[in-house]
Amino acid sequence: MKYIPPGLIVALLLILIASQLFFAVLPFRRRAYIPVLVMTALGFALGQAWDYLGLPSLRLGQANLLPALGFALLLQPLARFVPRPSREPREPGPNART
Numbered sequence: 001m002k003y004i005p006p007g008l009i010v011a012l013l014l015i016l017i018a019s020q021l022f023f024a025v026l027p028f029r030r031r032a033y034i035p036v037l038v039m040t041a042l043g044f045a046l047g048q049a050w051d052y053l054g055l056p057s058l059r060l061g062q063a064n065l066l067p068a069l070g071f072a073l074l075l076q077p078l079a080r081f082v083p084r085p086s087r088e089p090r091e092p093g094p095n096a097r098t
Contacts, residue, residue, distance in 0.1 A: 003083070005016070005062060006061060006062060007061055007062020007063050008062075010060060010061045010063040011044055011048070011062075011063040011068075012096070014044065014063060014068070015037070015040050015072075016037075016046050017042050017098075018044075018069060018072055019033070019036050019037040019041075019072075022036055022040060022072070022073070022076055023036045025049070026076055026079070028076070028079075028080075031079060031080060032084060033088055034069040034082070034083065034084065035079035035081075035082035035084065036076065036078070036079050038074065038082050039073075039074075039078060039079045039082065040072045042071075042072075042075055043068060043070075043071035043072025043073070043074070043075045044047040044063075044068040044072055044073075045065040045066075046067070046068070046071040047064045047065075047066075047068025047069070047070070047071050048063075048064055048068065049073075050064060050067040050083065050091070051064035051067070055067070057075050
């Protein structure tokens with residue numbers, strides 16, 4: 001545990017909390033949770049890049065908070081473009097043995 005930075009743990013918890021809030025509160029049509037989680041994680045990564053560039057931000061420990069939440073919120077409409085595996089079963093090929 002001493003090799004895991006505390007900022008990483010805080011950021012992961014914030015990503016999970018924010019994605020759940022975005023999924024529950026934002027008024028989009030029915031959508032899957034995984035794309036919302038991916039866009040939230042991407043927003044938090046952009047927020048960390050913002051902090052890495054030295055731009056002003058509000059921090060919570062080692063995790064950048066304000067720009068990360070802003071980027072995550074702005075990326076939520078793009079969640080519908082995240083590819084997902086289809087739920088339909090695949091048909092066996094013509095050479096498949098039964």
